[in-house]
Amino acid sequence: MRAALALALALLATPAAAQDTATAAREAAARLAAASEQLDAAQAARDRVAALTETVRAYETGLEALRDGLRRAAIRERAIAVELDARREEIAALLGALQAMSRAPAPALLLHPAGPLGTARAGLIAAEVTPALQAEAEKLRLDLQEAADLAALQQSAIVTLEEGLAGAQAARSALSEAISERTDLPRRFTEDPVATALLIASTDTLDAFASGLAQTVDAELSANAPDASDRKGSIPLPVQGQVLRGFGQADAAGVTRPGLVIATAPRSLVTTPVAATLRFRGELLDYGNVAILEPAAGVLVILAGLAEVYGTPGEILPEGAAVGLMGGELPAPHEILTETAQGGGAPRPETLYLEVREGDAPVDPATWFVSG
Missing domain, CATH: 2.70.70.10 (Glucose Permease (Domain IIA))
Incomplete structure (x- = not known):
């Protein structure tokens, strides 16, 4: 039990602040979706050139943001993998302690060979260790879930990228055509x-x-x-x-x-x-x-x-x-x-x-x- 307490405290001494790096990629995908709607509206706008110019800019900004979000997601995913690999032995010990505690019958956990005093001391130690072990187990679960979410995000981004690149190209082509037809600019x-x-x-x-x-x-x-x-x-x-x-x-x-x-x-x-x-x-x-x-x-x-x-x-x-x-x-x-x-x-x-x-x-x- 004392070894499990030392392990839990050591793990909790170096917490990693988990950041939702996927948020930037999701926001970028929303920008690209908005740019797609903007492209449809620009075709019928009174000033097509100005509207299409703004649309091309919107696509460029959205694609740049999506790239940055995916890059940050990939870096975060690798950081989690490296951290988990470096703590493999500690995590194995943590899982072993949790597994041993889950298998032991409740009465056995409450008794101690040294008698009532030992049982009281063991109870105090257990009360201190259990929340720490549970917190570390929850952190491990969140890290694994975050890594899985980031991997899924990168896999699903292919469709968003395809649509964004195609939309940007369509906007550029429409802009070139609209400029060739423009006759309303003042001349010096x-x-x-x-x-x-x-x-x-x-x-x-x-x-x-x-x-x-x-x-x-x-x-x-x-x-x-x-x-x-x-x-x-x-x-x-x-x-x-x-x-x-x-x-x-x-x-x-x-x-x-x-x-x-x-x-x-x-x-x-x-x-x-x-x-x-x-x-x-x-x-x-x-x-x-x-x-x-x-x-x-x-x-x-x-x-x-x-x-x-x-x-x-x-x-x-x-x-x-x-x-x-x-x-x-x-x-x-x-x-x-x-x-x-x-x-x-x-x-x-x-x-x-x-x-x-x-x-x-x-x-x-x-x-x-x-x-x-």
Whole structure:
């Protein structure tokens, strides 16, 4: 009995605070379900572009949250397994003590060879040990149940992932179609395509191209130009991702660029963080597809490395408007489950280059954008 008491107290001395890590995954699944309903509503919305842009964002957020919930569930499941394995001998002793107590007849438990005094002492020890043993047994049961629930959650997530990925793809396709049909945006100017083509052909640097953009305007219109000067330093990044390299930081090859390199998930949506004029869209030098925005007079925001670019030069894009999509291939549901089961987060193999220019010179994007 004294050995059982020492065992119970030792086990209870290091309690593990059980956390319901499955809650995040369940909430993410609810977000994806809401995004699905939002997609249906967006098809009939008065402003389909804005509604579909918000829907794509909702899917991206929901899928990111689901990945994070599954990753945390996998880590928690492994932690429980490691803890139970490390305490195998203690648990075996605990189960042995409980089994011995359950088999002993009640009168025998109340009697002691040393007589009434020994019986009284044994009763006091039993009264102290029994709740401790029961508490530890209940904790063991909860750990085993939590591990089983987490494993079941990961297995059942395949359907949620399939539906979420399919819904996100449908929303992106609908968004591209809606933008191609959009005609209601105000225009600051019309582009001279010949002048733009000549500028591209005659320049071999981004500096030279940005300096010559004024030559591509065919006709000035009456729309007022956006001015985000009052939001300088507080503008969010145009895409969900992680900054890999900051202003002037060298890459692995020792090359430095005066902009941010942002790692993103495949097919991530890129939006205008503030209202801005679309000054240019298309392929440029070795930057791939490029969108150049003007959020304030004399300020250019260059976004390079997109797979698709939306809009027509001269349009004034409202805050949160879709600018384009990143490239890459979306992972299959089983690949996502494998990544999360290994404790990894969502991969971000695509990179968006963001540069800010004031006048004819690049400036640190941190003076305009919040990157943390």
